[in-house]
Amino acid sequence: MKTLVQVLASSQSLFFNIARISILIVMVWIGGLKAFQYEADGIVPFVANSPLMSFFYGKETPEYKEYKNPEGKTIQKNIDWHQQNRTYTFAYGLGVVIVIIGVLTFLGIWFPKTGLLGGLLTFVMSLVTLSFLITTPEVYVPNLGGDFPTPQYGFPYLSGAGRLVLKDVIMMATGLICASDCAKRILRASMHEN
Structure with a gap:
């Protein structure tokens, strides 16, 4: 057991890099x-209800509910609505930003200043995502009726979308851990220069 503890204790820098690779x-x-298209359609409830992001779309909330495409199915009138809403344009831009944040965090393995920025951006992005737990009605189980004596809907009953959002707590913490490691390496390098 002591050997396992020693291995874990001496592997911290490796684990930081595994965290970066995971991000x-x-x-x-x-x-x-x-x-x-299916992923762009899927984020509409989050973006449309967010006071930080809804301005990217052309249509008002909750109009999107009438134009949901089930995953794996495309309905042309819904796609037309999403094109007018700028759903796909926004999703492409958001996708590029997310990929860039991941790459910046990963590059922290070799470039601590770049990794610091990536880790902080991962934290901020996760914080924005977690705000959907407050702004997006679809993150909680809706009241669809039923015979169960105690209704199981609304807070704290997370829907599939809500469970997906809640996992960003882990991304937020991991981003801070990666940023902290990069900050420590930056400080160590500046001490060696002086």
Whole structure:
């Protein structure tokens, strides 16, 4: 057991790099998916209800509810609405930003100043995403009726979308951990220069 503890204790810098690689994988994958119609459609409730992001869209909330495409299915009138709403244009831009943040964080393995920026941007992006727990009605189970004596809808009952958003707590913490490691390396390098 003592050997395992020693290995874990001496592997901290390796684990920081694994965290950076993890952020890269998530950001490139999720950011890359923003180029596809189903993913762009899927983020509409979050963006449309967000006071920080809704101005990117051309249509008012909650009109989007009438034009939801189920995942894997495309309905032309819905796609036309999303094009007018600037859904796809926004998703492409957001995807590029997400991929860039992931790459910046990953580059912290070799370039601490770049990694510091990436880690801080990961934190900020995650904070914005977590704000959807306050602004987006779809993150909680809706009241669809039923016979169960105690209704299980609304807060704290997270829907699939809500569970997805809540996971950003981990991304937020990991971004700060990566930023902190880069800051420590920057300070160490500046002490060696003086």
